[in-house]
Amino acid sequence: MNEHAKVNDYAAVVEQATLKLERLLPGPAERVWSYLTDSDLRRKWLASGPMDLTVDGPMELVWRNDELTDPPGSRPEGFGEEHRMQSRVTEIDPPRKLAFAWGGGEVSFMLEPKGGDVLLTVIHKRISDRANMVKIGAGWHAHLDILKARLEAIAPKPFWDHWSHLRDDYEAMIPA
Template sequence: MNLPDPDAHGVATAPDTVRFERLLPGPIERVWAYLTEPEKRRQWLAGGEMELRQGGQANLLFRHSDFTDEPAPEKYAEMNAKGYPSVHRIIDIDPPRMLAMTWPGEEEQESEVVFELFPEGEKVLLVVTHRRLANRGEMTNVAGGWHAHLDVLATVLQGGGKRRFWSRFETLAAEYERRFGGA
């Protein structure tokens, strides 16, 4: 199997879908814990409790100051300070290999995110697929966000300290705008 480039960009696999692949330090149970355990997940994405069962609720709190010292752009300032709460539903789960959940989106359209884990020796291939995105503008924004969050996750799993997020996000959002086009 050809393993993904750790800096690889997300790929549009359909007009409303973006997919990322990252090879991360394992074992699979460790990566699973960073997807599902609040204290570990908040180090790269969002804290909050999840009912780890099909139909369960996930109450995520996106507070980027938990994992980056960088100031947020004005548009996202609340995500650094008090945080941004969001409610998700677990669509499907197969520990420690797959977690699928709803994702609040633009235009009141709920999208879906699927995390899949595949052991690759001492490493783990994480595949993140975000589908049912409302439009190209949302796809561009989501792609920049996932790419930057996955960079932080890789840094955390490799033992790094505070991470760049907002500066990386802004650069990536511009690159995805070029790759995917806007709304």
């Protein structure tokens, strides 16, 4: 990491039903962009699936969180081996911004060069309720930690164990 101040890894509730997370990642922006848009690279930290990189273009995210880290850790009850979500791109400005629908909400990724690094800002809007804010906050946090590890070529923490620990943190942090 360079001279820029360390960003807080935890999500912040920036308005009702909205979480914001930031990560300072090794650049350049085009490299980070490829990890957002290329299915083979995205599956290494989040979810695979085709993405039509046009506004209103269809996309699918296919989560296989057991495959993100070796070992994967202990999968909590209520989660399966695979989860799929059909979606569509709502905004695209390579390599600066990508946004897509997420259920009744929207997720956006903004990339801002900071010297040789890139500040990635993730904003997840219109989260249905507090319980989902806790799960989603822990989820984005854990997935972004894996992305950072992949970009730094270091081994990430076991996904499920890390997510479970973060879920407890977010349970204490997210207002009732």
